[in-house]
Amino acid sequence: xxxxxxxxxxxxxxxxxxxxxxxxxxxxxxxxxxxxxxxxxxxxxxxxxxxxxxxxxxxxxxxxxxxxxxxxxxxxx
Amino acid sequence: xxxxxxxxxxxxxxxxxxxxxxxxxxxxxxxxxxxxxxxxxxxxxxxxxxxxxxxxxxxxxxxxxxxxxxxxxxxxxxxxxxxxxxxxxxxxxxxxxxxxxxxxxxxxxxxxxxxxxxxxxxxxxxxxxxxxxxxxxxxxxxxxxxxxxxxxxxxxxxxxxxxxxxxxxxxxxxxxxxxxxxxxxxxxxxxxxxxxxxxxxxxxxxxxxxxxxxxxxxxxxxxxxxxxxxxxxxxxxxxxxxxxxxxxxxxxxxxxxxxxxxxxxxx
Numbered sequence: 001x002x003x004x005x006x007x008x009x010x011x012x013x014x015x016x017x018x019x020x021x022x023x024x025x026x027x028x029x030x031x032x033x034x035x036x037x038x039x040x041x042x043x044x045x046x047x048x049x050x051x052x053x054x055x056x057x058x059x060x061x062x063x064x065x066x067x068x069x070x071x072x073x074x075x076x077x
Numbered sequence: 078x079x080x081x082x083x084x085x086x087x088x089x090x091x092x093x094x095x096x097x098x099x100x101x102x103x104x105x106x107x108x109x110x111x112x113x114x115x116x117x118x119x120x121x122x123x124x125x126x127x128x129x130x131x132x133x134x135x136x137x138x139x140x141x142x143x144x145x146x147x148x149x150x151x152x153x154x155x156x157x158x159x160x161x162x163x164x165x166x167x168x169x170x171x172x173x174x175x176x177x178x179x180x181x182x183x184x185x186x187x188x189x190x191x192x193x194x195x196x197x198x199x200x201x202x203x204x205x206x207x208x209x210x211x212x213x214x215x216x217x218x219x220x221x222x223x224x225x226x227x228x229x230x231x232x233x234x235x236x237x238x239x240x241x242x243x244x245x246x247x248x249x250x251x252x253x254x255x256x257x258x259x260x261x262x263x264x265x266x267x268x269x270x271x272x273x274x275x276x277x278x279x280x281x282x283x284x285x286x287x288x289x290x291x292x293x294x295x296x297x298x299x300x301x302x303x304x305x306x307x308x309x310x311x312x313x314x315x316x317x318x319x320x321x322x323x324x325x326x327x328x329x330x331x332x333x334x335x336x337x338x339x340x341x342x343x344x
Contacts, residue, residue, distance in 0.1 A: 003125075024127050030231040034224055035127035038134040 006032035007056065007066060008040055010048040023053065023066070081275055084208045087152040091274065096316070098208065098276060099153040100170065101199075101268075103160070104318050106146035107171040108196055110161070111325045113139030114333040115179045115188060124182055131228050135189065138221045145218070149210050162334045166324030170317045172196070174257035176325045183246035186236055187254055190229030191292055195258045197222045198288045207275035230295055237299030248301055255304040259285055261318055264310045 003025050009018040021040055026032035032050045040048070056065040084090055090098055116136035123129045147157040174192045179185045200219055203211040236243045265282030272280055279287065293303045313320050324330070331337075 025125065026127060027235055028231065030227065031127075031235070034228040034231060035131060037224055038131045038228075039127060041134060 003027050004032075005053040006036065006050040007053050008036040008048065008050050010040065010043070010045045012043055013046050016046070018047070018049065020066070024050070081207060083212075084276075086210070087154075090208065090276075094271060094274060094276065095153065097268075097271060099150060099155070100316050100318070101271075101277075102146050102149050102153075103155075104170045104172070105196060105199060106143045106150070106160070107169045108175060109139045109146065110143040110333050111169065111171045111175045111329060112188065112193060112196070113137075113143060114329050115175060116185070117332075118179065119182075119185050123185075128232075132185070135193075135225055135228065138225065142218045142221075145214055149214065152210070162339060164330075164334075166327050166330045167322050169324045169330065170319065171325055172258065172261045173319050173321065174254040174261065176257075176321075176323065177253075178326050178329060181246060181250075183236060183243065184250050186229060186232045187247060187250040188229075189225060190233040190295065191251070191255065192258055193222070193225050193229060194292060195261060195288050197226065198284055198291065199262075201287075202277040202279045202284060206277060211276075233295060233301075234299045237301060240300075244300065251296070251301060252304050256306045258288070259306050259308060260310070260313060260320065262288065263313070263315060263318060264308075267315065 004027075006024050006026055006029070007020060008022045008024060010021050011018050022036075024032055024035040024039055026035050029050065029052075036048060036050045053064075053066055058065055087095060087098070113136045116132050116139060119132040120129055120136065123132055144161075147160050150160060151157055172192060172195065174195075175188065177184075179188050197219065200215050200222065204215040204219060206212050206215075233247065236247045262285040263281030265280060265285075267281030268277055268284075269280050271277050289303075296303050314322075
Protein backbone atom coordinates (compact mmCIF):
# COMPACT_ATOMS: atom_id res chain seq x y z
CA UNK A 1 0.00 0.00 0.00
CA UNK A 2 1.44 3.40 -0.99
CA UNK A 3 2.57 5.68 1.80
CA UNK A 4 0.66 8.94 2.20
CA UNK A 5 1.20 12.11 4.14
CA UNK A 6 -1.30 12.65 6.93
CA UNK A 7 -1.87 16.08 8.42
CA UNK A 8 -2.03 16.15 12.22
CA UNK A 9 -4.38 18.60 13.97
CA UNK A 10 -4.68 18.90 17.74
CA UNK A 11 -5.88 21.07 20.60
CA UNK A 12 -4.82 21.16 24.22
CA UNK A 13 -8.14 22.24 25.70
CA UNK A 14 -11.77 21.74 24.82
CA UNK A 15 -12.23 25.48 24.24
CA UNK A 16 -9.24 25.75 21.87
CA UNK A 17 -9.51 25.53 18.08
CA UNK A 18 -7.72 22.66 16.37
CA UNK A 19 -4.22 23.63 15.23
CA UNK A 20 -2.11 22.14 12.49
CA UNK A 21 0.82 20.73 14.48
CA UNK A 22 2.61 18.59 11.89
CA UNK A 23 2.40 15.58 9.65
CA UNK A 24 3.35 11.90 9.50
CA UNK A 25 3.99 9.45 6.68
CA UNK A 26 1.95 6.26 6.97
CA UNK A 27 0.63 3.46 4.79
CA UNK A 28 -2.88 3.57 6.26
CA UNK A 29 -5.04 5.66 8.62
CA UNK A 30 -4.61 3.16 11.45
CA UNK A 31 -0.84 3.60 11.52
CA UNK A 32 -1.21 7.34 10.92
CA UNK A 33 -3.25 7.65 14.13
CA UNK A 34 -0.61 5.83 16.20
CA UNK A 35 2.32 7.61 14.59
CA UNK A 36 0.70 11.00 15.18
CA UNK A 37 -0.01 10.24 18.83
CA UNK A 38 3.48 8.88 19.45
CA UNK A 39 5.34 11.54 17.42
CA UNK A 40 3.58 14.60 18.84
CA UNK A 41 3.39 13.46 22.45
CA UNK A 42 4.92 16.60 23.97
CA UNK A 43 1.53 17.78 25.23
CA UNK A 44 -1.43 16.22 26.99
CA UNK A 45 -3.74 16.76 24.05
CA UNK A 46 -7.48 17.06 24.61
CA UNK A 47 -8.06 16.04 20.99
CA UNK A 48 -5.95 14.95 18.06
CA UNK A 49 -7.13 14.05 14.56
CA UNK A 50 -5.39 13.06 11.33
CA UNK A 51 -6.45 13.35 7.71
CA UNK A 52 -4.70 12.56 4.43
CA UNK A 53 -3.07 15.69 3.06
CA UNK A 54 -4.60 15.02 -0.35
CA UNK A 55 -8.07 15.20 1.21
CA UNK A 56 -7.60 18.97 1.52
CA UNK A 57 -8.58 21.01 -1.54
CA UNK A 58 -7.00 24.38 -2.18
CA UNK A 59 -9.53 27.18 -2.19
CA UNK A 60 -7.76 30.39 -3.11
CA UNK A 61 -4.31 29.30 -4.25
CA UNK A 62 -2.98 26.88 -6.84
CA UNK A 63 -0.29 25.31 -4.64
CA UNK A 64 -0.96 22.02 -2.88
CA UNK A 65 -2.21 22.61 0.66
CA UNK A 66 0.42 22.83 3.40
CA UNK A 67 3.22 23.21 0.84
CA UNK A 68 3.54 26.98 1.08
CA UNK A 69 6.53 27.99 3.17
CA UNK A 70 7.56 31.50 4.28
CA UNK A 71 9.68 33.19 1.67
CA UNK A 72 13.34 33.09 2.57
CA UNK A 73 15.48 36.09 1.64
CA UNK A 74 18.20 35.58 -0.96
CA UNK A 75 21.57 35.11 0.73
CA UNK A 76 23.75 38.19 0.47
CA UNK A 77 27.24 37.74 -0.89
CA UNK B 78 -15.90 -8.03 40.97
CA UNK B 79 -16.48 -8.60 44.67
CA UNK B 80 -18.44 -6.10 46.79
CA UNK B 81 -16.15 -6.88 49.73
CA UNK B 82 -14.15 -3.97 51.16
CA UNK B 83 -10.96 -2.91 49.48
CA UNK B 84 -7.57 -4.26 50.44
CA UNK B 85 -5.40 -1.22 51.02
CA UNK B 86 -1.93 -2.71 51.24
CA UNK B 87 0.09 -5.93 50.98
CA UNK B 88 -0.12 -6.43 54.75
CA UNK B 89 -3.92 -6.62 54.45
CA UNK B 90 -3.82 -9.48 51.94
CA UNK B 91 -4.58 -12.98 53.22
CA UNK B 92 -1.31 -14.70 54.11
CA UNK B 93 -1.85 -17.45 51.55
CA UNK B 94 -2.43 -14.93 48.74
CA UNK B 95 0.39 -12.46 49.45
CA UNK B 96 3.15 -14.50 47.72
CA UNK B 97 1.10 -15.06 44.58
CA UNK B 98 0.14 -11.38 44.30
CA UNK B 99 3.78 -10.44 44.78
CA UNK B 100 4.81 -12.90 42.05
CA UNK B 101 2.10 -11.61 39.74
CA UNK B 102 3.46 -8.07 40.08
CA UNK B 103 7.04 -9.26 39.55
CA UNK B 104 6.02 -11.24 36.46
CA UNK B 105 4.44 -8.13 34.96
CA UNK B 106 7.32 -5.87 36.01
CA UNK B 107 9.98 -8.17 34.57
CA UNK B 108 8.00 -8.74 31.37
CA UNK B 109 7.58 -5.01 30.83
CA UNK B 110 11.21 -4.27 31.70
CA UNK B 111 12.46 -6.83 29.17
CA UNK B 112 9.88 -5.80 26.55
CA UNK B 113 11.01 -2.19 26.98
CA UNK B 114 14.67 -3.01 26.35
CA UNK B 115 13.74 -5.17 23.33
CA UNK B 116 11.56 -2.36 21.91
CA UNK B 117 14.42 0.07 22.51
CA UNK B 118 16.66 -1.90 20.18
CA UNK B 119 14.36 -0.70 17.37
CA UNK B 120 14.64 3.01 18.13
CA UNK B 121 16.86 2.96 15.04
CA UNK B 122 16.51 0.57 12.13
CA UNK B 123 12.73 0.20 11.91
CA UNK B 124 11.28 0.21 8.38
CA UNK B 125 10.26 3.88 8.55
CA UNK B 126 11.10 6.94 10.64
CA UNK B 127 7.70 7.07 12.33
CA UNK B 128 8.06 3.43 13.39
CA UNK B 129 11.41 4.29 15.03
CA UNK B 130 9.68 7.06 16.97
CA UNK B 131 6.86 4.71 17.92
CA UNK B 132 9.36 2.07 19.12
CA UNK B 133 11.05 4.70 21.27
CA UNK B 134 7.74 5.74 22.79
CA UNK B 135 6.56 2.16 23.37
CA UNK B 136 9.87 1.42 25.06
CA UNK B 137 9.57 4.39 27.38
CA UNK B 138 5.99 3.45 28.25
CA UNK B 139 7.02 -0.10 29.17
CA UNK B 140 9.88 1.15 31.32
CA UNK B 141 7.54 3.54 33.06
CA UNK B 142 5.11 0.71 33.76
CA UNK B 143 7.85 -1.58 35.06
CA UNK B 144 9.19 1.16 37.32
CA UNK B 145 5.73 1.58 38.87
CA UNK B 146 5.33 -2.18 39.27
CA UNK B 147 8.76 -2.69 40.88
CA UNK B 148 7.99 0.16 43.28
CA UNK B 149 4.77 -1.64 44.32
CA UNK B 150 6.89 -4.56 45.54
CA UNK B 151 8.42 -2.45 48.33
CA UNK B 152 5.13 -2.98 50.13
CA UNK B 153 5.76 -6.73 49.92
CA UNK B 154 9.19 -6.49 51.57
CA UNK B 155 11.20 -6.44 48.36
CA UNK B 156 13.91 -3.91 47.62
CA UNK B 157 13.02 -2.44 44.21
CA UNK B 158 16.57 -1.26 43.52
CA UNK B 159 17.86 -4.79 44.00
CA UNK B 160 15.13 -6.18 41.74
CA UNK B 161 15.91 -3.70 39.01
CA UNK B 162 19.69 -3.77 39.06
CA UNK B 163 21.13 -6.78 40.84
CA UNK B 164 19.49 -9.94 39.54
CA UNK B 165 20.87 -12.50 37.13
CA UNK B 166 18.74 -13.60 34.14
CA UNK B 167 17.68 -16.84 35.85
CA UNK B 168 15.94 -14.79 38.56
CA UNK B 169 13.73 -12.95 36.07
CA UNK B 170 10.08 -13.96 35.95
CA UNK B 171 9.24 -12.45 32.56
CA UNK B 172 6.93 -14.13 30.07
CA UNK B 173 9.05 -16.76 28.30
CA UNK B 174 7.96 -15.51 24.89
CA UNK B 175 10.33 -12.57 25.49
CA UNK B 176 13.41 -14.64 26.34
CA UNK B 177 14.74 -14.29 22.79
CA UNK B 178 15.80 -10.96 21.27
CA UNK B 179 13.68 -9.28 18.60
CA UNK B 180 16.28 -9.46 15.86
CA UNK B 181 13.95 -8.84 12.91
CA UNK B 182 11.05 -6.44 12.34
CA UNK B 183 8.54 -9.35 12.04
CA UNK B 184 9.66 -10.44 15.53
CA UNK B 185 9.10 -6.90 16.78
CA UNK B 186 5.62 -6.89 15.25
CA UNK B 187 4.66 -10.20 16.89
CA UNK B 188 5.97 -9.00 20.26
CA UNK B 189 4.02 -5.77 19.89
CA UNK B 190 0.77 -7.23 18.57
CA UNK B 191 0.66 -10.50 20.51
CA UNK B 192 2.97 -10.60 23.53
CA UNK B 193 2.31 -7.02 24.64
CA UNK B 194 -1.42 -7.71 24.30
CA UNK B 195 -1.10 -10.75 26.59
CA UNK B 196 0.35 -8.49 29.28
CA UNK B 197 -2.51 -6.05 28.71
CA UNK B 198 -5.10 -8.81 29.13
CA UNK B 199 -3.53 -9.55 32.51
CA UNK B 200 -3.49 -5.84 33.47
CA UNK B 201 -7.16 -5.47 32.54
CA UNK B 202 -8.06 -8.27 34.94
CA UNK B 203 -6.60 -6.16 37.77
CA UNK B 204 -8.15 -2.80 36.89
CA UNK B 205 -11.16 -3.25 39.20
CA UNK B 206 -9.31 -5.22 41.86
CA UNK B 207 -10.14 -5.11 45.57
CA UNK B 208 -6.39 -4.65 46.04
CA UNK B 209 -6.29 -0.85 45.87
CA UNK B 210 -2.72 -0.50 44.51
CA UNK B 211 -3.81 -2.38 41.39
CA UNK B 212 -6.89 -0.23 40.92
CA UNK B 213 -4.91 2.96 41.38
CA UNK B 214 -2.09 2.11 38.98
CA UNK B 215 -3.60 0.16 36.08
CA UNK B 216 -5.68 2.85 34.39
CA UNK B 217 -2.82 4.97 33.05
CA UNK B 218 -0.98 1.89 31.86
CA UNK B 219 -4.07 0.62 30.07
CA UNK B 220 -4.61 3.99 28.37
CA UNK B 221 -1.06 3.87 27.02
CA UNK B 222 -1.44 0.25 26.01
CA UNK B 223 -4.33 1.16 23.68
CA UNK B 224 -1.81 2.70 21.33
CA UNK B 225 0.62 -0.21 21.71
CA UNK B 226 -2.09 -2.57 20.56
CA UNK B 227 -3.12 -0.25 17.73
CA UNK B 228 0.48 -0.05 16.51
CA UNK B 229 1.00 -3.80 16.70
CA UNK B 230 -2.32 -4.58 15.02
CA UNK B 231 -1.74 -2.12 12.20
CA UNK B 232 1.70 -3.55 11.49
CA UNK B 233 0.43 -7.13 11.69
CA UNK B 234 -2.23 -6.34 9.08
CA UNK B 235 0.34 -4.55 6.94
CA UNK B 236 2.68 -7.57 7.04
CA UNK B 237 -0.24 -9.81 6.13
CA UNK B 238 -1.14 -7.58 3.17
CA UNK B 239 2.49 -7.56 2.06
CA UNK B 240 2.52 -11.36 1.74
CA UNK B 241 5.67 -13.18 0.66
CA UNK B 242 8.62 -13.14 3.04
CA UNK B 243 7.02 -10.64 5.40
CA UNK B 244 4.00 -12.85 5.89
CA UNK B 245 5.98 -16.09 6.27
CA UNK B 246 8.42 -14.49 8.75
CA UNK B 247 5.52 -13.35 10.95
CA UNK B 248 3.91 -16.80 10.73
CA UNK B 249 7.21 -18.46 11.70
CA UNK B 250 7.61 -16.12 14.68
CA UNK B 251 4.05 -16.85 15.77
CA UNK B 252 4.87 -20.56 15.70
CA UNK B 253 7.88 -19.94 17.93
CA UNK B 254 6.37 -17.52 20.47
CA UNK B 255 2.58 -18.00 20.59
CA UNK B 256 2.74 -21.27 22.62
CA UNK B 257 4.73 -19.58 25.39
CA UNK B 258 2.15 -16.81 25.53
CA UNK B 259 -0.72 -19.26 25.99
CA UNK B 260 1.22 -21.09 28.71
CA UNK B 261 1.97 -17.82 30.56
CA UNK B 262 -1.69 -17.62 31.62
CA UNK B 263 -1.25 -20.92 33.47
CA UNK B 264 -3.58 -23.88 34.05
CA UNK B 265 -7.30 -23.22 33.76
CA UNK B 266 -7.74 -22.93 37.54
CA UNK B 267 -4.69 -20.72 38.08
CA UNK B 268 -5.61 -17.64 40.16
CA UNK B 269 -8.95 -19.22 41.16
CA UNK B 270 -8.40 -18.23 44.81
CA UNK B 271 -7.29 -14.73 43.77
CA UNK B 272 -10.45 -14.38 41.67
CA UNK B 273 -12.61 -15.53 44.60
CA UNK B 274 -11.01 -12.82 46.76
CA UNK B 275 -11.54 -10.12 44.12
CA UNK B 276 -7.82 -9.59 43.47
CA UNK B 277 -8.36 -10.29 39.78
CA UNK B 278 -11.48 -10.95 37.75
CA UNK B 279 -10.38 -14.03 35.81
CA UNK B 280 -8.66 -17.39 36.22
CA UNK B 281 -5.78 -18.50 34.01
CA UNK B 282 -8.15 -20.29 31.67
CA UNK B 283 -10.43 -17.26 31.42
CA UNK B 284 -7.49 -14.95 30.77
CA UNK B 285 -6.28 -17.26 28.01
CA UNK B 286 -9.77 -17.31 26.48
CA UNK B 287 -9.89 -13.49 26.55
CA UNK B 288 -6.48 -13.34 24.90
CA UNK B 289 -7.47 -15.79 22.17
CA UNK B 290 -10.78 -13.97 21.57
CA UNK B 291 -8.78 -10.78 21.10
CA UNK B 292 -5.90 -12.07 18.98
CA UNK B 293 -7.39 -14.89 16.88
CA UNK B 294 -9.69 -12.59 14.84
CA UNK B 295 -6.80 -10.17 14.38
CA UNK B 296 -4.48 -12.91 13.13
CA UNK B 297 -7.07 -14.56 10.88
CA UNK B 298 -8.24 -11.21 9.53
CA UNK B 299 -4.65 -10.39 8.61
CA UNK B 300 -4.28 -13.72 6.82
CA UNK B 301 -2.32 -15.64 9.45
CA UNK B 302 -2.99 -19.07 10.90
CA UNK B 303 -3.54 -19.20 14.67
CA UNK B 304 -0.93 -21.72 15.92
CA UNK B 305 -2.40 -24.88 17.38
CA UNK B 306 -0.98 -25.42 20.84
CA UNK B 307 -1.13 -28.44 23.14
CA UNK B 308 -1.13 -27.01 26.65
CA UNK B 309 1.13 -28.90 29.04
CA UNK B 310 1.85 -27.69 32.57
CA UNK B 311 3.64 -30.65 34.24
CA UNK B 312 6.92 -28.70 34.56
CA UNK B 313 5.39 -25.21 34.72
CA UNK B 314 6.36 -23.22 37.81
CA UNK B 315 3.35 -21.24 39.10
CA UNK B 316 5.56 -18.81 41.06
CA UNK B 317 7.58 -17.72 38.04
CA UNK B 318 4.86 -18.53 35.48
CA UNK B 319 7.60 -20.20 33.47
CA UNK B 320 8.68 -23.67 32.38
CA UNK B 321 12.40 -23.01 32.03
CA UNK B 322 14.63 -21.09 34.45
CA UNK B 323 17.09 -19.85 31.83
CA UNK B 324 15.63 -16.37 31.82
CA UNK B 325 15.87 -13.72 29.14
CA UNK B 326 18.86 -12.97 26.92
CA UNK B 327 21.82 -12.08 29.23
CA UNK B 328 22.83 -9.09 27.12
CA UNK B 329 19.28 -7.73 27.25
CA UNK B 330 19.32 -8.15 31.02
CA UNK B 331 22.69 -6.38 31.29
CA UNK B 332 21.27 -3.44 29.33
CA UNK B 333 18.03 -3.48 31.33
CA UNK B 334 20.01 -3.41 34.60
CA UNK B 335 22.13 -0.58 33.22
CA UNK B 336 25.37 -2.37 34.14
CA UNK B 337 27.64 -0.19 32.03
CA UNK B 338 26.07 3.07 33.12
CA UNK B 339 26.00 2.13 36.79
CA UNK B 340 29.77 1.60 36.66
CA UNK B 341 30.01 5.40 36.46
CA UNK B 342 27.91 6.08 39.53
CA UNK B 343 30.07 7.94 42.01
CA UNK B 344 27.90 7.86 45.12
